Each structure stands twice: as structure tokens, then as C-alpha cells.
Amino acid sequence: MKVIVSGGGTGGHIYPALAIAKGLQEAEAGTEVLYVGTAKGLEAGIVLQTGVPFRTVTVEGLPRKIGVRLFSSLLKVTKGFFQAMQIMDEFRPDIVIGTGGYVCGPVVLAAVLKKIPTLIHEQNAFPGITNKLLARLVNRVATTFPESVKYFKNPGKVVVTGLPVRPEILNARPEDGTDLGFAPDRFNVLVVGGSRGARSINLAMVEVLEHFHNHAGVRLLLVTGESGYHELNDRLKLRGLDPAKLNNIIIRPYLHNMPAALAAANLIVCRAGATTIAEITAKGIPSILIPYPYAAENHQEYNARALVDKGAAVMIKDAELTGRKIIENVELLRQDIQLWHKMAEKSKALGRPDALQNIVKLAQNLLK
Numbered sequence: 001m002k003v004i005v006s007g008g009g010t011g012g013h014i015y016p017a018l019a020i021a022k023g024l025q026e027a028e029a030g031t032e033v034l035y036v037g038t039a040k041g042l043e044a045g046i047v048l049q050t051g052v053p054f055r056t057v058t059v060e061g062l063p064r065k066i067g068v069r070l071f072s073s074l075l076k077v078t079k080g081f082f083q084a085m086q087i088m089d090e091f092r093p094d095i096v097i098g099t100g101g102y103v104c105g106p107v108v109l110a111a112v113l114k115k116i117p118t119l120i121h122e123q124n125a126f127p128g129i130t131n132k133l134l135a136r137l138v139n140r141v142a143t144t145f146p147e148s149v150k151y152f153k154n155p156g157k158v159v160v161t162g163l164p165v166r167p168e169i170l171n172a173r174p175e176d177g178t179d180l181g182f183a184p185d186r187f188n189v190l191v192v193g194g195s196r197g198a199r200s201i202n203l204a205m206v207e208v209l210e211h212f213h214n215h216a217g218v219r220l221l222l223v224t225g226e227s228g229y230h231e232l233n234d235r236l237k238l239r240g241l242d243p244a245k246l247n248n249i250i251i252r253p254y255l256h257n258m259p260a261a262l263a264a265a266n267l268i269v270c271r272a273g274a275t276t277i278a279e280i281t282a283k284g285i286p287s288i289l290i291p292y293p294y295a296a297e298n299h300q301e302y303n304a305r306a307l308v309d310k311g312a313a314v315m316i317k318d319a320e321l322t323g324r325k326i327i328e329n330v331e332l333l334r335q336d337i338q339l340w341h342k343m344a345e346k347s348k349a350l351g352r353p354d355a356l357q358n359i360v361k362l363a364q365n366l367l368k
């Protein structure tokens with residue numbers, strides 16, 4: 001089988017595409033995969049690390065107002081569409097799968113016009129604009145949440161599969177986390193602000209790092225995002241902390257080995273992006289969630305509430321975020337082991353490790 005997967009911009013769209021690619025390869029030996037993304041989005045770096053063949057098309061989001069930028073964006077999207085048509089002719093895929101982000105627009109559209117079977121996956125409860133438009137044209141729409149079905153014009157082609165989690169995440173074991181500073185006999189805390197990092201979390205973390213550095217019982221791994229890394233390091237230095245000498249704390253701009261970190265983490269402090277949520281519940285990790293307040297339709301708070309209501313997570317609103325609140329919640333869960341166990345169980349109960357199989361079957365059925 002030959003498959004094109006496409007999803008771009010941020011990690012939340014990229015990793016589900018990689019998961020589906022891997023799932024199809026594991027289901028059918030000899031499956032050939034091509035990832036189509038943009039040169040500018042995070043996918044260029046992430047996909048390169050995986051060794052999956054990668055090709056690019058040019059594309060960008062269309063501004064909502066009429067003006068010079070709209071004209072130049074339309075030109076780029078048109079160029080991207082013709083590049084995608086050429087990729088279809090050269091690679092000749094049996095199926096094209098899109099997981100959201102602007103890049104999916106021209107890629108999936110080219111496949112539709114070439115009469116290649118198409119499938120898109122929507123991670124969030126509130127569908128993104130590209131997926132809403134493409135849903136009218138593709139053969140099948142897979143969603144994470146039943147709640148999103150109503151936003152699509154043809155509910156008949158929508159299937160609720162859950163969000164496909166990378167097999168590497170499902171298979172990683174706690175001992176894999178030792179290279180990242182985690183230890184089996186310590187309370188391991190992973191802090192990550194989504195695939196691009198979160199400035200408000202980084203700023204609050206200065207106080208948290210001051211509190212926990214040299215703490216014998218805690219290991220902490222903070223992923224700042226590429227853009228926030230230097231600012232955080234500078235702020236720590238201003239407080240007299242040398243980021244290179246924090247002993248029990250590691251700070252990274254980005255983590256390619258997220259499977260190892262998630263396998264070893266006892267607690268995660270993070271944004272509430274849909275892909276992250278699917279991963280932490282698949283692993284059964286308790287979480288402190290700080291939803292990104294400007295996500296479309298405030299969908300991250302909606303994601304977070306689903307976990308908080310079931311007792312799997314604690315939520316701190318971004319506007320109310322302080323280092324002290326993070327410290328208090330980490331200490332509470334570290335010291336109250338029964339509460340921690342209860343939250344871990346509730347988190348695991350919300351996980352959908354079957355989602356990858358569901359979407360793999362959906363793709364295979366489309367080809368029958």
C-alpha cells in the first residue's frame with residue numbers, strides 16, 4: 001500500500017499523522033509512506049527525526065480581510081495545490097490522509113480531484129477551518145470526540161475513532177526516562193507547554209524551579225518551546241540560578257523523545273491540546289492542566305474540563321496561573337499517594353489506546 005499523510009503547523013496535527021502512518025505500516029508489511037508538509041511548520045524538523053520520507057508544498061492561512069496579503073496568500077495556495085498534484089502523479093498513493101493544519105487543504109484537495117480515496121482526522125471537539133471545508137469533499141472524516149460530529153455538513157461520513165497515539169508512546173517503559181534525568185524512585189514531573197511552548201507556564205516555572213532545585217525527592221524536566229528557552233535561562237540567571245547546575249532539573253527547548261518522558265513521568269504539568277490529552281490518558285498520568293486561553297472556541301478549556309470532571313486532572317486557568325499554585329498542586333500529589341493513585345486510574349480510564357487501530361481499520365476499509 002502507498003500512503004500520503006499530511007498535517008502541519010503544530011505538533012498536535014503532526015504526531016497523529018505520524019501515528020497513523022506507523023499504524024498502517026505495522027498493519028501491512030511493505031506499506032510505503034510519504035509525509036507532505038510545509039518547509040516552515042514544525043513538521044519539517046519533526047518528520048526529519050523519524051526518517052519518514054518528507055516532501056513540501058507552499059501554503060499559508062488565508063487572511064479574513066480583502067487586501068494585498070490575501071492576494072499573495074491565494075497565489076501561494078494555488079502554487080501549493082499544483083505542487084500537490086505533481087506529488088500525487090509521482091508517488092501515486094492508494095490513500096491520502098489529512099490530520100489538519102493549512103497544508104492539508106491543497107494536499108487533500110489534489111487527492112480528491114485525482115479520485116484517490118481520502119480520509120481526514122479532526123483532533124478537537126471544535127473542528128478547524130481546513131477540516132470543515134475538506135469534510136465536504138473527502139470519503140471519510142474521523143473524529144476524536146462525538147461532540148464534533150454535528151459541526152460537519154455530512155454526518156453520515158463521520159466516524160468517531162478517538163485520537164491516534166503514536167505506538168512509540170504506548171510501548172515506552174519507565175526505565176526509558178533515565179536519559180532524561182527521571183529516576184524510578186523519585187517523583188518525576190514533566191512540564192511542557194504544548195509543541196510550541198507556553199510563555200506563561202515558563203514564567204511561572206521560575207518560582208517552581210527555585211522551590212524544587214536540589215530537592216531530593218523530585219526530578220523535573222521542563223520543555224520550554226524553542227522560542228522561550230533563552231528567556232527562561234536568562235530569568236533563572238537573574239535569580240542567581242545556573243540552569244546548567246540544577247542537579248535534579250533538566251531544561252530543554254524541545255523534546256523529540258516524548259515517549260520516554262511520558263513513560264517515566266508521575267505527573268505532567270501542561271497545556272490542554274487534544275493530542276497531549278490523548279497521550280497522557282493513554283498512559284494514565286495525572287495532570288495539572290493550564291489551557292491555552294486563546295485557542296479557537298476556547299477548546300483547550302473544554303478538553304481540560306473533560307479530565308477534571310472525571311477526577312483525572314487539576315485545572316489552573318492561565319489568567320490565575322502562579323508558580324505558587326503549581327508548587328502547591330505538585331506537593332499535594334507527591335505527598336498524598338492515594339490521591340495520586342486515584343487520579344492515575346481515572347486518567348487511564350479516559351485513554352483510548354484503541355484509537356489507532358480504529359483509524360487504521362477505517363483506512364483499510366476505504367481501500368476494499
Ligand SMILES: CC(=O)N[C@H]1[C@@H](OP(=O)(O)OP(=O)(O)OC[C@H]2O[C@@H](n3ccc(=O)[nH]c3=O)[C@H](O)[C@@H]2O)O[C@H](CO)[C@@H](O)[C@@H]1O
Pocket residue numbers: 010011012013015100123124192193194195196223253254255256258271272273274275276277279292295296299300
Ligand atoms: C494553541 C493551539 O491552538 N494549540 C492546538 C495545537 O496544539 P499543540 O500543537 O501544542 O498540540 P498538542 O498539545 O495537542 O500536542 C502536542 C504534540 O507534540 C508533542 N510534543 C510536544 C512538545 C515537545 O517538546 N515534544 C513533543 O513531542 C506532544 O507529545 C504531542 O504529541 O493542536 C492541538 C491538536 O489539534 C490542539 O488541541 C491545540 O489546542
